[in-house]
Amino acid sequence: MRLLARCVTGLLTVSLLAVPAPLAVAGSTDDALAVVPAGQGARQEVRFATYNASLNRSAAGELVRDLGTPDDAQAKSIAEVLQITRPDVVLLNEFDYAPGNRAADLFNRNYLSIGQNGKAPLDYPYVYTAPSNTGVPSGHDLDNDGSVGGAGDALGFGAFEGQSGMVIYSRHPILTESARTFQRFLWKDMPGALLPDNPVTEAPEDWYSKSELAALPLSSTSHWDVPVSVGGKAVHVLASHPTPPVSDDVEDRNGRRNSDEIRFWSDYVTGGPDASYIHDDAGAVGGLQRGERFVVLGDLGRDPLDGDARETSIGRLLDNRLVQDPLPSSDGAGEASALQGGANADHRSDPRLDTADVEDLDTGNIRADYVLPSSTLQVAAAGVFWPRAGMPGSELTGIFPFPTSDHRLVFADVTLHGLRRR
Ligand SMILES: [Ca+2]
Ligand SMILES: [Ca+2]
Ligand SMILES: [Ca+2]
Ligand SMILES: [Ca+2]
Known part of the structure; x- marks a missing residue:
C-alpha cells in the first residue's frame, strides 16, 4: 500500500546508495530526485526527519482555526514538502501547541492525509505532542527590562502559552506510556550550568535571582524522549527546540541557555554518572541505558562554526562518540549561499550543510536543524530538502x-535489522 502510494508520485525513482554515502543522497544530480523515500531497497530503512515548519501564529487559537479547513496556503505547502520527502517519523518545530492535540490532529486530517498538488497522501496513525514552556508566564522579570510580563519574561520566549511548540508524526507506533518529558527540569540543576551574569554587579552568574532560578526551566520549549517501536524495537526520538542564541546582550543569556539545552542531550545519551542529575517530569532519574538506540531531532539553532556560534555544546554533541553525524546536505543550500552573499561569504562551514535561510547582513545561512542517529544505527542516506532554484520543489x-x-x-534513513515489513 505504502510502496504503491510512493510510486505514483512519479518523482521517486532512484535507489538508495550503499553506506556510507552521507553527502550523496541518491545517484542523481537532480535535486528533486535527491530526496527518495526510505524503504524501497532490498532492506527496510526508516526515514527520520526534522522540520521547523513555522506553523506558529501570533495568537492562541489561530493555528487551530487555520487548520480547521483544508485551504491554508502555508500549511498546504508544508504538507506537500512532507509528501515529497515522506518521512516515517518526523518532528515539526514551531507548531503551536493546542490542548487535546487539536492542532496536531487537524493538520494530520486536513492536510497530511490529503494529496497536495498531486502528491500521494501521508498516513500517520501515531501523533505525539505535549505542552511547551513557550509563552508560559514566569511571573518574573527574566529579561531585566524593569517590568514583568510579555514574551521575554515567559519561561520560553513566546507571545502565548504553547506558541511554537512541537509535534511528532509517525508511521510506527509511538510508545506514549514510556515517553519522558523534561519540560520542568530546572536549568540550575544542571551541574556546571552556564548561568548568565549581570555585568553591572560584582556577584557572578547573577543575571537571574535565586527565586527566578527556582522557576526557570532549562527547556525553552521542552525536551522529549519519545520511543518509537520499529519492528518491535524501540528507537528513542530525542526532540527539542532550544532557544535561538539571539535577542540578548553581553550577558548572552539565550546563547548560554541554548548551549546547555544542547548539552542536555549529550549527557542524556551518555547516561550513567553524566546523566545522574537529570530527572524527568514524572520524577524518574537518569538518561538512556548504554546501547539504546536513538535519533536526536530538532532545530538546535546553532551552526558548528558560523553565526552566533558558541564553541561548546553543538560541538560536544557532534563529537560524542555515541552520536553519528550523517552530514545531510543539499545543492540548493550551496547555491543559496553563493547567490545571497553577505555574511555567507565569510562562513567556515560547508554551505551545502546549511538548513536555515537566515538574513544575510548579519548572520547568513546556517546549519541549525539536525538529525543525529546513535552510532549503533546504520545510516543509509541523509539529505536536506532544498532544491536548486527552478528545480521541482523549489517553489515550496x-x-x-x-x-x-x-x-x-532534514532527514536521515537508518537501517534496522530484523525489521518486519508493514
Ligand atoms: Ca521584563
Ligand atoms: Ca554580576
Ligand atoms: Ca539568507
Ligand atoms: Ca552557512
Whole structure:
C-alpha cells in the first residue's frame, strides 16, 4: 500500500546508495530526485526527519482555526514538502501547541492525509505532542527590562502559552506510556550550568535571582524522549527546540541557555554518572541505558562554526562518540549561499550543510536543524530538502518571504535489522 502510494508520485525513482554515502543522497544530480523515500531497497530503512515548519501564529487559537479547513496556503505547502520527502517519523518545530492535540490532529486530517498538488497522501496513525514552556508566564522579570510580563519574561520566549511548540508524526507506533518529558527540569540543576551574569554587579552568574532560578526551566520549549517501536524495537526520538542564541546582550543569556539545552542531550545519551542529575517530569532519574538506540531531532539553532556560534555544546554533541553525524546536505543550500552573499561569504562551514535561510547582513545561512542517529544505527542516506532554484520543489522552499518556512526539512534513513515489513 505504502510502496504503491510512493510510486505514483512519479518523482521517486532512484535507489538508495550503499553506506556510507552521507553527502550523496541518491545517484542523481537532480535535486528533486535527491530526496527518495526510505524503504524501497532490498532492506527496510526508516526515514527520520526534522522540520521547523513555522506553523506558529501570533495568537492562541489561530493555528487551530487555520487548520480547521483544508485551504491554508502555508500549511498546504508544508504538507506537500512532507509528501515529497515522506518521512516515517518526523518532528515539526514551531507548531503551536493546542490542548487535546487539536492542532496536531487537524493538520494530520486536513492536510497530511490529503494529496497536495498531486502528491500521494501521508498516513500517520501515531501523533505525539505535549505542552511547551513557550509563552508560559514566569511571573518574573527574566529579561531585566524593569517590568514583568510579555514574551521575554515567559519561561520560553513566546507571545502565548504553547506558541511554537512541537509535534511528532509517525508511521510506527509511538510508545506514549514510556515517553519522558523534561519540560520542568530546572536549568540550575544542571551541574556546571552556564548561568548568565549581570555585568553591572560584582556577584557572578547573577543575571537571574535565586527565586527566578527556582522557576526557570532549562527547556525553552521542552525536551522529549519519545520511543518509537520499529519492528518491535524501540528507537528513542530525542526532540527539542532550544532557544535561538539571539535577542540578548553581553550577558548572552539565550546563547548560554541554548548551549546547555544542547548539552542536555549529550549527557542524556551518555547516561550513567553524566546523566545522574537529570530527572524527568514524572520524577524518574537518569538518561538512556548504554546501547539504546536513538535519533536526536530538532532545530538546535546553532551552526558548528558560523553565526552566533558558541564553541561548546553543538560541538560536544557532534563529537560524542555515541552520536553519528550523517552530514545531510543539499545543492540548493550551496547555491543559496553563493547567490545571497553577505555574511555567507565569510562562513567556515560547508554551505551545502546549511538548513536555515537566515538574513544575510548579519548572520547568513546556517546549519541549525539536525538529525543525529546513535552510532549503533546504520545510516543509509541523509539529505536536506532544498532544491536548486527552478528545480521541482523549489517553489515550496523559495526565497524570503518564504512560502513554507525559513528552515528546510532534514532527514536521515537508518537501517534496522530484523525489521518486519508493514
Ligand atoms: Ca521584563
Ligand atoms: Ca554580576
Ligand atoms: Ca539568507
Ligand atoms: Ca552557512
